[in-house]
Structure formats: structure tokens, C-alpha cells
Amino acid sequence: MSRAASARSFALSIFCKICQPEVFWMRTKFAALLFAGLVGWGLALLFTRGIGDGDTLLPRPAEPQRTTTILQIDPTPLAHAADEVRVSYADMVEAVQPAVVSVYSTKIVSTRMGADPWARIFGGPSAPRQQREEGLGSGVIVSRDGYIITNNHVVEGADELSVLMPDDREYRATLIGADPKTDVAVIKIDATELPTVTLADSDKLRVGDVVFAFGNPLGVGQTVTMGIVSAKGRNSLGLLENVAGYEDFIQTDAAINMGNSGGALVDAKGRLVGINSAIVSTTKGNIGIGFAIPINLAASIMHSLVETGTVASGYLGASAETVSADVLERLQLPSGAVRGVVITQVTEGGPAETAGLRAADVVYAIGGRSISTMEDFRLQIAQTMPGSAVEIAFVRDGEAMTATVTLGQVVERPNALLEGVDVDLLGPDMRRRLGIDPRVSGLVITNVEDDSPYAGYLIPDVVIVEINRMPVTSLANAQGLLREGRNLLLVTYRGQYHYLSLTVE
Template sequence: MKIPKVVFASFLVSALAGLSLGLIAADKKTTPATKPDLKVDSSPVSAGKSPVVTSYADILDSIRPAVVSVYSSKTVRQQVPEFFRRQGIQGREQKQRGMGSGVLVSADGYILTNNHVVEGADELKVLFTDEREFTAKIIGTDPKTDVAIIKIEGENLPSATLADSDNLRVGDVVFAIGNPLDVGQTVTMGIVSATSRRVGILDDVAGYEDFIQTDAAINQGNSGGALIDARGRLIGINSAILSTSQGNIGIGFAIPINLASSIMHSLIETGTVARGYMGVETDVLTAEMAESFGVSKDTKGLLITNLPPGGPASKSDLKREDIITSINGKSVSTRDDLRLRIAQIPPGTTVTVDYIRNGKPGQTEVTLAQRPDDNARFGELLPGVKADPLTDELRQQNRIDGRVDGLIITEIAEDSPYAESLRVGMVIEQINRTPVTDAAVARAVLVNGRNIALVHYRGVYRYVIFYIR
């Protein structure tokens, strides 16, 4: 029996053909100062009662010109055995070509697509259905959501109207538009099969998954194309399929437009993605636990198990054993719900948190910080520097006094810019005068430019100054 696997719906057409599975951010490009003028219609697709429809042609006519084909090319070098590399023999360079789709979201040329469609590209071409061709540049990419924004130069270009993807319901009619297998623009029809689907596509980059699942046919080449509702509005960016054969079997996934557009705005305005950070550690409230905390077994929410010092939530009215039920009026019942909800809100924003304490409802506000791992490699405190909480085992291994507490540096890469100022076995007690016993809190108090840390090393305390560029 063949095991289904997730396949990104992009298409490579060179001699090195294959699926583009990597999720490596493309080189940063210069970010324009202007913001796109977006058309948004946030009303539900219907009130639940719809007349019989015999054709969607008129509705699709308005959106189809805004869906484009995206052709990429990059230079790759053939791998040769190590013996030949030692002799100075390098593999031949070849051009690798790929293709996907994209959606124009503004009349001045901003295009939403997938990160894996454009990653590493040396050149991007955009082809319209009327055969017009443009050269595109990468504005920014976000591997953690597989979103990319590219731009072409033009005026009065056809653009899509964005819907509110939070209003989607299972059973809503949808259309997938793109260029599958490079046969030309193709429209397929289906329904929303599920929402808030998480299938592990982006686990390698600690990503954020909230996919719309659809049975509208999606194939290689559809990546970055449009998922459209029955009113012709953009509700998602097609991204991947689950298949035993790398072909469509009716299980496709699209990034909700609300998530994609929030990433797009951040990339256009700042050139990076800044995600909100609340600073709470939680556990799912089970029916068995609910009774112990004075609520009904049907209560949905997250039980606060810890509020790391220095984090945004620690400065609010929230307490350990509070049950968080919603953020800005939107319910949260799993840790993924909370992580995704907060990550879509810009740092510095104040959110309203509804909670239950001792069986009674309450409400407070938390001003979010920037998520600490946004600009660090996964699991690192600083580039090339890994630090862990100081456990009894680590304390014994490194002969550290019981009165010392903080984060112990466990690994420093040779190419780390901090290799000369920090040492393995060094305990960081404070960063910028804030006690740190948790890596997330430590990252949250780091600032661009000058930082100062109080460290303990070989029985001696001292201050270390380091810079984040």
C-alpha cells in the first residue's frame, strides 16, 4: 500500500525536474515604501440559502485575469564525488527552471504566491493570460507560512478582491485557478472540505499551518494560485496536495487569505515578518481537569501553567491557573490556536484576553512583544549559540553552585559572531538587567544594537557586552 505524502504543487521543467520541496527564504530584496491598495469584501459568501446556479462564468470572468503564471530560473551545480572535488573538479552549472502560479492583489503589481515557488530564484517571469510578460522581483518571503510576495511594474493591472477567510464554512463552493502542469490557466471546482487543517507540511521550519482543505483539483503548477469563493473573491493561496502519486486525489491545501495578507503587509512595510508574542505557557483544558478548576466539563480553553518573567503576559493581570478562552473575541481551545492567533497580530498591539479564574469570567489586556524566534535559527538564543535552562543534571556536569540560575550555553558554532565573547558552560543570569531562565524570555528582551548580559563562568560573575546587527 502506498503511503500518502504531502507534495508542494509547484512544477520544475528542467533536466533536474522534480518537486520544489525546500522552504529556504529567498535573498532579501529592497522593499518599496508604498503600500498596495487592496480591495476587501469581508461579508459572508451567503446567508445559508442560495438559488440554483447553472454557471459561474460571469463571476470567474472578473478574477481570472488576476491569476498569473510564475516562471523561475536558477543556476545549480551538479554534485560530483568527494574524490573529484579534492582534485578541484567542480560539477557543471545548469539552469533549473520551475513554474507555479500567482495572484495579483493590487493594481500596481503586487503578487501573492508561495515561498517554494520563488525560493532561490535568479530570475522571475510573470505571464498573463493575454500573453503579456513581465519581469518580477522578490519583495519578501516567509518560509514559516510558505507565503511570498513579488512585484511587477505596471498600472491599472487586474487585481483580486479579498474575502474574509474566517467566514469560510465546510461545504462552501470554491474554485482553484492556476496553471497546472503548464497546460495554461485552468479552473477547477469543489467545496471547502475542512478548515484550520494542520498536516505537518511546515514542521521543518517550525511553521504556522492553518490550511483550508479542498477537493477542487490542485496539481503541480497550481502552487501560488488562487482559491476563489462563489462570489469571485480570493479566499486562499493554493499550496500543496496530499497524494500517493504526486497527482490530485481530491486533498488539496490553501493558505487562508487572512493569514497570507497579514504576512504580505509585514513583508511590504518592513521587509521582514514580525509576529506577536504573548509569553504564556499553557495546557489544553480537558474535561477531567475542568472540574478541578471550577468550570463545566464542556468549557473550551487553555490553562495557564506558567508566565515566564519579563514576558508580555507577566505584566498583565493574568495569573497561573487562569483559563484563556478567547483572544480579541475569537475562541482558542488548543495551543496551536493560540500560537497562530497571536502570531498574526503585529508586535506592540494590545489584545483583549478573556479568561476564567476560580469559575468566574474575567478580561484583561496584553501588549504583545515580537516573537523571539522570528530572526533566529530554530532552537538558538543567538546565531550559532544554543542555550538551555540550567537543570540539576547540567549543574552537576558543569560544577555550578546551586545559587546560580539562568541559561547555560551548551553549544557555540565556530562561525558564530559571538564565539569570542561567549563560552560553552557560561551561565547567562540576566540580559539587559532582566533575569532569564527561559530561552523565549531571553530572546524577547534582546534588542537590536548593544546588549549587556550578566554571566557566571568558572565561579566568577562578570558583564559581557554584545551587539545584534
């Protein structure tokens, strides 16, 4: 018999035995009991042992209980309705572009190229060599009669200023005034019915808002870049060189490069929110860290310069320093309850003392605006108009209090080199009036107050050529060259050069 036939015969015999009624019933009962036992054993194992990793699912007394993380999931798809998609800002850009201009500055600088042999023989000064320097920046037209806001560093020290419109019209510009402490300057062109840009309230700007930077970077022509507001209220950056300035910058990643200075930073509605001013970079090019002056600050400086020719600042009559956590604890203030500045000194008879403020008071709000650093404190007071009544919120001995202070006035002298001494850059008109050689450059003294500590040393029409053996090229440059103590000045007056030793306190 073959193997297949033998296998079929064996299977048939087994089937017949199983199908016998008594045998089938017994085997079925045995199989049922066996199955039930296996199921029970499996369930017991499941509830006493983990699946695959050996960990217990029911907590043991000696082991900590696990917690479950609940994830918030929104499975709904993104909306793609046509009316919610913004694919272009071209209409807004076209409306702003005509009001953004290029500002060209020209400086005539004299440098000494080595000792003149005739000067060594006769003891006179060496002959300076005249050079012409040109600069490029941007500006924003804010009035139809030609007032333009730009940066102080764009126009500082310029002998000539010109403005190029986007339609290639060119105008000579006049400097109305400048404030090195905020890096704001105002110039004017003789024209009417000019395109302008609408100003926004920069205090309402939020981190994450879309913004656009307009200007003429690197002289390539008017350019627009896009980004967001990266931060607000940036200060203590040291961007205002050689002056104790008021820093309150808007930070943005919209690309800003050389030539963008003085240009417009606008929001998505095309409203002016800031004046592009500076960048921080390791490559001298844009890396996404740019800064703009808030338009609220720039506009207040502009109004003061246009209306008075000076920058009028509010005066509180108190000095302060930033409050640290240690100081808060020593002043018995609730930890983390108040951020502010502590008043360190109050001027006798000043507005602060008159309103009842004292040393050790912790100021945390001025005019409803939170104050957390000394820079915030200085800026908020400085940009408030003199004569204004402002509410100051502070804490004294753990108790929250308020005081209403009527600010006094501090008139900043934008052209002050020393206490009571005003200067101006030696330009063509001043040279002609004083009969000064065109090769001479520097700062000409325009006014010396009678009560100035330098009244016995300096007089009007004296030209400061060098300070501490370095050429003077601008007001900021001269302020940076002066140092506390003895200084050596090279001056010229009525065609004669003199060295003057001056002590600065």
C-alpha cells in the first residue's frame, strides 16, 4: 500500500473514533475544560505581568504610580478660503514708496599728511589736505511741505545735503535740527504737495507684527524688505556712540543694510511705525538683527525741533537705578510683585520733591506705562512734554501709592560741546563770513554763555581744529575726543593757530 493510501486509512480511522457519541462527548468536555483553563491562566498573567516589557500594570506597593500625558489635538484642517490668503503687499508698497527718499551728504574734511618743512622752520602749523567725503542714507517725508525725518548720523557734519526722490527729482536740503541722544534729525526741502506716509501709534506695535523696511541699501536703489517685530524696548545696546542717549529701539528681522538708515519701517497697513537706525552684525551686513526708532519718539523730537529749534525734555528732579531682586528684598517688597526703579536722590525744590516723592521709593509706572529699568525711567520722563502732569505709581514701605507730578523743563542744547559752549560745523557760509581758508576744517564756536566755566578760555568764532592731537570732524567726534581732566586743543582765530590747554570736569 502506498504512503498516501496508508495516511488516508489512518485519518479515517481516527475520525470514526472521534465521531463515536460517547468518545466525542468526553473529548469535547475535556477540550472545553482545557480551553477554559488556558483562558483563565492567560487573563491572570495579563493582569499581573506587563505585555512585552515585564512591568506590572497594576501598581505594586513598592513602586511609584505612572501618570498619563493628555495631548491637546486639533484634527481640523487649515482654512484655505481665498479671502484669508494674502499673496501680495504690492498695493501697500506702491502707496509708501513715493514718500521714502535717498539722502546724500557731503563733508569737506581736512587731514594733516605729515609735517610741513616750512612749518618746522618757522614754527607754524603744517598745511592740511582737503578731502571730500560723501555719505548715503534714507529719509521719510512726513509733511506735504517738505519736512523729512532721518537719522542724525546720516546728516551729522554735512556741508551739503541733497534729497533724491523716487521719481528722480533732486532737491537741496536744509538741516532743521538734530538730536544725537535719539539719533533723530529733521531736514527740509523747498517743495509742496509732496507724497507723505501716515504715522501709526508705535506703542501699540506687538512682537510678531509683520513689518517692512524701506530705504536705499548700499546705493542699489529703493528696496523693500519684509520681516516681523522681533522685540520692543531694546536698550543698553550702546548704539548711540559718544552720547548718553535714550535707547528704546524696535528690533526687527526685516533686512536693514548700510544706506537704509533713516528709512521707513511700516506695518502691514503701510503706516509708519519706526525710523530704521542701526544693525548688530558680525559681518557688517544684515544678519536679521536690525533696530528702528519708534515713530512716537521720533515724532515728538521732530515737533520740538521744528517748533523751537531745540529738544525740550521733561524734568523730574530725581535720579534712580534699576531694582534688582536683592534690593526688592531689602526694601521689604513682595518677591516678584513689583519691577521698577528705586529713587536714589531727589533734587531739593524739584518737581519730584514737590509731589512728595522720596529716596527709596520704587517707581514701577509713569503715565500708565510700566517701568522696569533706569533706561525706561529716563526715556519716559525725557519724552514727556514739560509742564505736563503725569501720574507716577510707586511703592513705599510695602504700600502701593501714586503721585501726580508736574514736570519741569530741560532744554537740550543739540549743538553743545561743553557746558555753556555751543558749536557748529565749519561750513562754506561760515568760512566766507569769517574769511577762513577752505582747507581748514573743524567746529566753530557760535556762543559762549557768561556763566560757562569756559567763558574765560573760549570765545565765539574760534575754530577748534584738533582735540588731543586728533582732527575734529563732527560734534559727536569732538565729544568722544574730550576726556575728563586736561585736554589739548588746536584752535585757529583770525588766521592764527594756537594750542590751548583746557581742563574738563
